[in-house]
Amino acid sequence: MAKSLDIPGTCDRVGRRLQVEYGNKPIPAAVLIETIAAECGCPPDSVFLTDHCYNRITNSVRLGHSPVFIYEGPGLFRHVGLGYPYTGPLHHKPKGKGEPKRVVGQWTTGQLKYTYSG
Template sequence: MTILDKVRDTFKWCEIGNEFTTQEIINKVVLKHGCNPGSIIPSDYCYNRINNGIDFENHLHLFEYMGNKTYKFLGENFSYSGTIFHKPKGGYEIAIGKWTNGIINYDFNNDIHTKEEKVIFADNQVIQHRTKRDASVKLRFDVLKRDNFKCCICGASPAKDVNVELHIDHIIPWSKGGETAIDNLQTLCSKCNLGKSDSM
């Protein structure tokens, strides 16, 4: 039985809305399955938290982090709505995605598009894309991590200024055939991203 299976099994009969501290979650799993307490990281099983090394979209989601080392149990496949955060070591929380009624949504730049969009028109030519326009939560996280959670143009970071909002930007725009791949994505703050859009 994996740690994921042990956590799932421990809370399978839990009532939605129950709140637990970090230590209470760890103690429950250890008491039921006798595993190493250090292997249980409650934030790995949250709807609103992403941790390094987690395949977020395919991972087990059970809790909502409420702050102050407290978690609310929601259960699997909950119709969760809310922002997904990552907190780099020594930094501030960064919003990297959001849920809407149980569906992950990556549209932070207010572009109108759908995940099914495969073919677009640019300069009267049909472009067949190999990737979807939206980056997955994992890809967004990988780009932010690669860029040290800083804007690639001005260096702004939420670690220095809590008002900084970071976006994931296509270097070659999607509308001009650019793919949603790590080598065509960069981290920009909202000001630089808006400035880039205005200059195109």
């Protein structure tokens, strides 16, 4: 298979395949990152799973991101795919020490509305 730098598409394909293997259990981040990096031919440190989550976001991702995962807790993700009718908050956890995570948006049946602009 040819390598692809399409990290969002690779996240979806790998996540779908691994979720079948893991069943109802969340997938460990290390397994996802290793498999995604191998399939897209990119370094593992360039794969940021939270860039592809419905309920978690980084500083660099805003409108137009393609979520396929739900963050389940430290190092654990569940693949639900593109277009999932997720309902729940979108959190941002700043990198600075001691800064609390905050709600920056709300998903309602797969539609996102940002609620924080800071």
